[in-house]
Amino acid sequence: MSKYLIGLDVGTSGAKCLLCDDKGKVLASSTQEYPLYTPRHGWAEQDPEDWWEGVKRGIKAILSKHPVDLKDIAGISFSGQMHGLVALDEAYRVIRPSILWCDQRTQKQCDEITEKAGGLEGLLAYTNNRMLTGYTGGKILWLKEEEPDNFKKMKVFVCPKDYIRFKFTGKIGMDMSEASGTGFFDTKNRKWCKELILKAGLNMDIFPPCMESVDKAGVVTKEAAEETGLIEGIDVYAGGGDAVIQTTGTGLVKPGVLGVVIGTSGNVAMGMDKYSLNPEGKLQMFCNNEKDLWHCFGCTLTAGGALSWYVKTLAGEDKAEADREGKNVYALIDEKASKVPAGSNGVLFAPYLTGERCPYPDPNAKGIFYGLSLGTTRDEMARAVMEGVTFSLKQVVELMSASIKPEKVYLSGGGASSELWKQMAADIFELPVYTMSAAKEGGAYGAVLVAGVGAGIWKDLGEAIEVLSEDEKFYTPNPAVIPAYRKAYEKYKLLYHANKQIFDME
Numbered sequence: 001m002s003k004y005l006i007g008l009d010v011g012t013s014g015a016k017c018l019l020c021d022d023k024g025k026v027l028a029s030s031t032q033e034y035p036l037y038t039p040r041h042g043w044a045e046q047d048p049e050d051w052w053e054g055v056k057r058g059i060k061a062i063l064s065k066h067p068v069d070l071k072d073i074a075g076i077s078f079s080g081q082m083h084g085l086v087a088l089d090e091a092y093r094v095i096r097p098s099i100l101w102c103d104q105r106t107q108k109q110c111d112e113i114t115e116k117a118g119g120l121e122g123l124l125a126y127t128n129n130r131m132l133t134g135y136t137g138g139k140i141l142w143l144k145e146e147e148p149d150n151f152k153k154m155k156v157f158v159c160p161k162d163y164i165r166f167k168f169t170g171k172i173g174m175d176m177s178e179a180s181g182t183g184f185f186d187t188k189n190r191k192w193c194k195e196l197i198l199k200a201g202l203n204m205d206i207f208p209p210c211m212e213s214v215d216k217a218g219v220v221t222k223e224a225a226e227e228t229g230l231i232e233g234i235d236v237y238a239g240g241g242d243a244v245i246q247t248t249g250t251g252l253v254k255p256g257v258l259g260v261v262i263g264t265s266g267n268v269a270m271g272m273d274k275y276s277l278n279p280e281g282k283l284q285m286f287c288n289n290e291k292d293l294w295h296c297f298g299c300t301l302t303a304g305g306a307l308s309w310y311v312k313t314l315a316g317e318d319k320a321e322a323d324r325e326g327k328n329v330y331a332l333i334d335e336k337a338s339k340v341p342a343g344s345n346g347v348l349f350a351p352y353l354t355g356e357r358c359p360y361p362d363p364n365a366k367g368i369f370y371g372l373s374l375g376t377t378r379d380e381m382a383r384a385v386m387e388g389v390t391f392s393l394k395q396v397v398e399l400m401s402a403s404i405k406p407e408k409v410y411l412s413g414g415g416a417s418s419e420l421w422k423q424m425a426a427d428i429f430e431l432p433v434y435t436m437s438a439a440k441e442g443g444a445y446g447a448v449l450v451a452g453v454g455a456g457i458w459k460d461l462g463e464a465i466e467v468l469s470e471d472e473k474f475y476t477p478n479p480a481v482i483p484a485y486r487k488a489y490e491k492y493k494l495l496y497h498a499n500k501q502i503f504d505m506e
Contacts, residue, residue: 003074003457006059007447009242010051010080010161012036012100012264017058018444019066022074022457024467026438026445030061037097042104042363044354045097048086048163055164059228070231076168076220077213077451078239079246079443080161082181085139087154088163092172095150098160099139102265102301102354104363106138109145113137113183116199120281126196128187129180130281133355133363134301137183141200156206161239168228168236169218174208175238177245177295180286185210187287187294188275213240213289214454214461237454240289242443243267243297248289249446250410250436251465258406260393260425260433262415263442266303268396270296270404282359282399289450290461298358298396303389304414306351306367307333310385314378330418337383338420342427342481343488344380346371349388350495359395360496364503368495386421387485390428391492397429408432412439426475428485433475436468 002021009016014033020026034050063070083101088094099105110131117123123131131137136159144151158166159181162174179185179192184200184207186193192207211217220234239245246267247259253271261267272294278285288295302309311319311329318336322329352365369381400406409431415421416435426433438445449464458464 002072003455004068004072005074005448005451005455005457006062006076007444007451008055008058008076008078008161008164009442009444009447010055010078010164011242011443012081012102015051015054015058016442016444017055017062018441018448019062019068020448022452024438024448024452026441028062028066029441030058030065032057032061036100042355044100044103046084046100048094048098048160051160051164052167056228059230063229070234073230073234074457075235075237075451075455077237077447077454078161078165079242079447080159080164080239082159082178082241082243083134083136084160085136085143086158086160086163087143087150088156088158089153090155092166095153096147101134103139104133104355106133106142107363109138109141110135113141113200117196124278124281126193127183127185128278128285129183130361131183132357132361134357135181135183137200140202140206144202154206156208158208159241162208165217165236165239168220168224170221171218172208173217173238174210175213175240176210176287177213177240177289179210181241181243187285190287211238212291213238213245213450216454235455237451239447239450241286243269243299244286244295245289245446245450246412246443247271247295247297247446248449248461248465249441249443250412250439251468252410253288253293253461253465255404256406258397258400258409258431260397260409260411261413262303262389262393262411262421263413264303264305264308266300266389266393268298268393268400270400270406272296284358289446290453293461296400298399300351300389300392300396301355301357302351302353302367303393306349306353306385306389309353310382314381318378333382334418334420336379337386340379340383341484343484344384344387347376347380347384348488348492348495349381349384350492351385351388351392359399362503364506365496366499366503368499370495386424387428387488388492390421390424391489394428394489395493406431408434410434410436410439412436413442416440422475423478426477427481428489430477430482432477435471437471438468
């Protein structure tokens with residue numbers, strides 16, 4: 001008798017819900033969108049109840065698409081946008097809108113925490129990571145300093161997918177991959193860094209208990225069952241932060257293969273089977289989704305989100321044309337941009353639309369178009385956006401490849417649905433690019449694998465990823481365009497440094 005698994009991804013643009021069987025086959029998928037709010041420049045917030053409403057709609061949708069005996073659901077687990085601060089009061093009610101990963105308001109607080117840790121070197125000794133503005137740590141201190149009344153109300157904080165897990169189980173907790181992204185977690189010893197927390201002037205009581213991603217976190221409560229259409233008592237497993245678990249969903253558990261995710265943000269990652277130091281904190285070293293595994297990655301804050309911005313802001317004529325012809329606007333832009341030569345006829349784009357994290361931890365960085373002229377076309381600008389995102393990821397690839405030379409890249413996220421972007425990645429990275437079965441499902445599929453390990457369907461993640469396979473079609477570098485991309489990349493790398501003084505005037 002088949003067993004079933006549900007994977008839920010609490011993303012920035014929507015909640016993705018997957019129903020899979022115990023062989024890892026995707027049976028049904030649904031994505032439910034919800035709004036993002038920007039009350040001030042550089043701020044980004046969401047209402048946690050919007051996530052819950054999206055998840056409830058999504059679960060009902062997948063069960064409608066592929067009805068199953070609910071008693072045969074072996075487990076549910078989660079992926080979710082990392083770093084968001086969800087502050088809860090004594091009754092575990094949300095105090096204020098969640099401050100998201102891409103919010104840039106906390107540079108002052110991050111600097112304070114770093115100073116109290118003894119500078120960057122001292123901070124790395126505690127956590128092996130910088131305290132970045134996206135991380136939860138600076139947000140907690142910001143709440144204390146800027147909204148003291150709300151801070152006094154806060155009994156505990158969690159991150160977005162942890163709040164949704166609480167809605168299912170009634171239990172508070174956080175997995176270790178997510179805790180790594182708070183900036184207050186000892187990733188070597190897999191525990192909260194009490195000394196750093198106290199130095200920052202915070203109380204340990206507000207930090208939730210931690211568990212491994214594959215640990216059982218509770219069961220579906222009667223109330224959650226009534227709201228979602230599930231049944232009471234289904235096992236619920238902890239899950240993981242999306243930057244980590246979505247690469248688990250593409251098979252990145254051990255070293256050797258690079259995973260590149262082109263989602264709203266961009267990630268370059270590699271699984272690690274041993275703890276490794278992070279010199280100068282240029283990358284991020286987090287706990288992986290299973291005991292004794294770690295995860296090395298670099299995050300660029302705007303990847304597919306840059307193309308979404310382009311479509312919303314500059315592609316009105318393309319959208320009208322796509323509507324007339326019954327096409328997807330992204331597919332139309334892909335088609336047109338593919339006719340533009342590599343290098344976009346000299347147009348460059350720096351995708352710092354929400355600041356940047358890697359390789360430049362700079363919340364003040366701004367997006368740039370360079371090389372525009374009276375003859376510049378929209379198609380050149382669209383291709384330049386895609387190339388600029390890929391150049392920014394190449395900088396992270398180069399950092400990641402300093403000690404371990406990868407042989408290939410697994411590409412996932414929304415960008416992996418673009419033929420142009422897959423070939424562009426191969427040409428710019430100068431590595432073969434593969435997509436994996438179910439890679440388009442992102443973090444939700446990683447959550448399925450984690451749930452399966454927790455439920456005993458697979459003994460560990462190493463066995464779980466055996467259900468994955470490389471798609472038959474793959475992409476190899478085209479020697480004819482590599483010189484043009486190398487030239488454009490050298491120019492691209494100068495854009496940040498040439499504009500740094502202007503960024504710092506903000």
